[in-house]
Amino acid sequence: MIRYSVSQFRALMAAALATLAMSSPVHAQQVLRVSAIPDEAPTELQRKFKPLGNYLEQKLGMKVEFTPVTDYAASVEGLINNKLDMVWFGGFTFVQANVRSGGKIIPLVQREEDEKFxxxxxxxxxxxxxxxxxxxxxxxxxxxxxxxxxxxxxxxxxxxxxxxxxxxxxxxxxxxxxxxxxxxxxxxxxxxxxxxxxxxxxxxxxxxxxxxxxxxxxTPGYYDYNWSVRSDMNPVVRKKLSDAFLALDANNPQDKEILELQRATRFIPTKAENYAAIETAARNAGLLK
Missing domain, CATH: 3.40.190.10 (Periplasmic binding protein-like II)
Structure with missing residues (x-):
């Protein structure tokens, strides 16, 4: 049996904990990779996101990068294939991503306006x-x-x-x-x-x-846009993200600018069940295989 002194044991434990921290999801995620469906010009999407990205960097304590995608399908594939961490989806693209991933996409928050879009x-x-x-x-x-x-x-x-x-x-x-x-x-x-x-x-x-x-x-109102993440996102990061969106307050000048660019009164929690009608409509129209 190998015997260690107290100081040697402490050093070994410190090294083991450091290794564990380095391999943990919290430590590993240094950058939050974000994108959005290209429903407007790429320059407009980047302009709208910049203040929000800066805000999220402060709240998360990590770098936030926005990467435009060429088409709607690329936003779905990017999130499913771990090339993106969070995406601004429309209701249908969320449904597509959730179905394609086997239910592993979580709609995090939506604008209040998206309850009756x-x-x-x-x-x-x-x-x-x-x-x-x-x-x-x-x-x-x-x-x-x-x-x-x-x-x-x-x-x-x-x-x-x-x-x-x-x-x-x-x-x-x-x-x-x-x-x-x-x-x-x-x-x-x-x-x-x-x-x-x-x-x-x-x-x-x-x-x-x-x-x-x-x-x-x-048209009558229906559920639409949301910010979505994968279910394997570190729960600490996911909660920080959700809390950051929910904390945005139009009475705060900095937050007001962000909300106005996002065309939102405020952000509220959402859930996959909200988009069941969209999935039904997509299947009825033959647009979801």
Whole structure:
């Protein structure tokens, strides 16, 4: 039997604890890798995230990096394959990620507005005043994987007895909400649909004239966006993240800037069950295999 002095034993224990700390998830995670579905231009997504990223760095005590992705699918694959740690998903992309991962994606928080999110149908054509008028027209969704730019609008069209694939002259996918507005205002399509949040932002910024491009139908509310993480994220980091979002207060000037850029009144907890209706809609529309 090997015998150690007290000082030798203490040194060995210290080394073992240091090794354990170095290999632990808390120590290993020096950078939080964040991304978002590309529902707006990459430069706009980075501009919106910068103050939030700085805030999260302070709260987590680690570096936060935002990496734009090329398309919606890349955001899903990035989180599932451990290339990203947290992603801003739409309701449908969360469902896709959760199904693809076998239920290992956790929706962390959502904006209060995302409990009753809406989409708006827009046009410059004076003859279009209701969903039924879209028959025989050229129409644009956003991204094929977008909740508010495709999935939920498609479900409301089908409920109104309009099948986009057979009743419309041509259906296009612009790829992003702001691109849909550009397609409609530029006359490339007769009408289109996008999320109400981006629409209101573009109108407020004077980037679209609501007298020229008008909303002719607003959908009922549904659950949409959330910040999601993998279930294997260190629980300490996950709690710090959740607490940081929930602590944002519009009465604090710094927090107010972050919330305004995120187009949020405040963040609230969310859960996977909130997106069950979106999963059902996706399966009914044949968009989820």
């Amino acid at each position: 809406k989409s708006v149908f827009i046009t410059t054509d004076k003859s279009i005043t209701k969903l039924g008028d879209l028959k025989g027209k050229n129409f644009s969704f956003g991204s094929e994987s977008s909740t508010s730019g495709h999935l939920m609008p498609r479900s409301y069209l089908l409920a109104a007895k309009i099948n986009p694939d057979t009743d419309m002259k041509r259906v296009a996918f612009s790829g992003a909400h702001d691109a849909t507005v550009a397609a409609v205002s530029g006359g490339k399509v007769d009408a289109g649909v996008l999320n109400i949040s981006v629409w209101e932002k573009l109108v407020a910024a004077g980037k679209v004239n609501p007298q020229q491009v008008r909303v002719f139908y607003t």
